[in-house]
Amino acid sequence: MGSESLPETVPATMSAMLLTGHGDVDKLVHDTHVPTPRPAAGEVLVKVTATAKNNTDRKAREGLYPTKDKGEVTSFAMGGSPTLTFPRIQGADVVGRVVAVGEGVDASRIGERGLLDFNLYADARRDINLTPDYYGHGADGGFAEYIAVPSDQFHHVANPELADAELAAMGMCSYQTAYHMMTAARVRAGERVLVTGASGGVGTALIQLCRIVGAIPYALSQRDKAQALLELGAEAVLDRSDMTDFDEKVKAVTGGSPIDAVMDLVGGDMTDRFIDTMIVDMNRRTSYPRLSIAGASGGNVSEIMWTRVYLYQVQIFGVSHGTREEAEQLVKWIRGGQLKPVLHAAFKLSELHEAERYFVNRGSNYLGKIVIVPDSEWPQHGAPFALEGTR
Numbered sequence: 001m002g003s004e005s006l007p008e009t010v011p012a013t014m015s016a017m018l019l020t021g022h023g024d025v026d027k028l029v030h031d032t033h034v035p036t037p038r039p040a041a042g043e044v045l046v047k048v049t050a051t052a053k054n055n056t057d058r059k060a061r062e063g064l065y066p067t068k069d070k071g072e073v074t075s076f077a078m079g080g081s082p083t084l085t086f087p088r089i090q091g092a093d094v095v096g097r098v099v100a101v102g103e104g105v106d107a108s109r110i111g112e113r114g115l116l117d118f119n120l121y122a123d124a125r126r127d128i129n130l131t132p133d134y135y136g137h138g139a140d141g142g143f144a145e146y147i148a149v150p151s152d153q154f155h156h157v158a159n160p161e162l163a164d165a166e167l168a169a170m171g172m173c174s175y176q177t178a179y180h181m182m183t184a185a186r187v188r189a190g191e192r193v194l195v196t197g198a199s200g201g202v203g204t205a206l207i208q209l210c211r212i213v214g215a216i217p218y219a220l221s222q223r224d225k226a227q228a229l230l231e232l233g234a235e236a237v238l239d240r241s242d243m244t245d246f247d248e249k250v251k252a253v254t255g256g257s258p259i260d261a262v263m264d265l266v267g268g269d270m271t272d273r274f275i276d277t278m279i280v281d282m283n284r285r286t287s288y289p290r291l292s293i294a295g296a297s298g299g300n301v302s303e304i305m306w307t308r309v310y311l312y313q314v315q316i317f318g319v320s321h322g323t324r325e326e327a328e329q330l331v332k333w334i335r336g337g338q339l340k341p342v343l344h345a346a347f348k349l350s351e352l353h354e355a356e357r358y359f360v361n362r363g364s365n366y367l368g369k370i371v372i373v374p375d376s377e378w379p380q381h382g383a384p385f386a387l388e389g390t391r
């Protein structure tokens with residue numbers, strides 16, 4: 001916590017949802033008397049208006065980030081010891097307005113609306129990020145009324161056509177990860193890209209980003225979501241409920257061409273099937289098969305024959321988050337209107353438990369992001385995006 005005193009307009013305590021340990025949603029405790037953070041040198045204090053939910057909130061809460069023993073209940077550690085300690089305020093993709101600045105930050109930033117680059121970067125390097133920890137995991141995040149963050153990571157996005165909840169839906173946890181999956185695999189204009197888990201936060205970002213760089217995204221999703229994904233930019237949508245002869249189905253929509261690169265968010269048994277789509281006819285390829293993986297919604301363990309990987313020279317990239325440069329490029333695309341929000345619904349901060357349950361049990365019409373809005377900001381920033389029937 002910083003040393004600056006708070007302006008009179010900022011209360012000494014705030015409402016926040018505290019994660020008190022690994023477990024079910026009952027580990028989330030709504031507390032209305034949490035000390036308001038103070039901006040340290042180089043930081044801005046942001047009054048939060050909207051914070052997008054990410055899968056990582058649930059995974060971190062449930063302790064589903066094993067890195068050694070498949071069964072361990074834990075979260076990852078970047079420097080030897082865990083950075084997720086309790087109580088912790090989760091919520092990575094924060095939007096709000098600057099209400100105070102720490103030492104060394106220009107006071108003209110007060111009043112600015114912005115979007116947080118959620119990374120806890122280990123250093124100032126702009127083109128590499130080896131320790132992908134983040135606000136809401138290794139430091140407090142946005143499921144609260146205020147957050148103090150580095151001024152250079154709170155990016156000004158004026159764009160009046162974008163509501164705060166919509167801007168939060170374009171948060172970096174999804175978009176930067178999606179973009180880094182593409183840069184890691186060197187996705188180029190004209191390439192055919194298979195996007196799995198296509199309707200989620202990262203998948204919908206990938207479809208849009210493929211189009212921005214001139215690549216052709218093929219989406220793997222569910223039938224009910226096909227029309228929306230086509231409208232978002234997918235060239236074709238494949239149904240994940242029937243994976244028989246999957247490579248043939250892919251060839252049918254690509255005109256017989258192999259997939260150039262796979263952006264995988266599903267993992268499990270399916271990853272091997274995704275590799276099939278790239279190696280089906282090596283004579284028709286003009287580049288090495290490439291697979292970026294950043295999520296494993298379908299299973300954390302896959303059986304893949306190494307002979308397939310090395311004989312077909314499949315390049316596999318593990319991806320988490322991305323770099324400062326990539327975050328800044330994404331903010332430029334947001335400001336320029338090239339990226340569109342895919343916002344499913346907003347929930348009140350005090351109803352985060354319901355939001356978590358809704359997220360886990362979401363129906364087949366679910367697309368994009370859920371955004372959490374502090375109760376005090378709800379009428380302006382949340383209510384217009386509440387679920388049908390709850391407005």
Ligand SMILES: NC(=O)c1ccc[n+]([C@@H]2O[C@H](COP(=O)([O-])OP(=O)(O)OC[C@H]3O[C@@H](n4cnc5c(N)ncnc54)[C@H](OP(=O)(O)O)[C@@H]3O)[C@@H](O)[C@H]2O)c1
Pocket residue numbers: 054055056059132173174177196197198199200201202203220221222225240265266294295296297298299319320321368
């Ligand atoms: N490495 C990182 O830095 C990073 C950052 C963000 C997210 N992630 C991870 O990336 C994954 C996607 O994140 P997200 O925020 O986009 O999540 P999300 O919004 O929950 O989307 C995941 C999508 O995966 C598909 N899916 C879910 N269960 C599946 C199953 N059993 N088999 C096949 N497909 C399934 C669904 O899409 P369809 O219904 O369209 O098939 C779902 O919408 C998650 O595992 C998340 O934890 C990692």
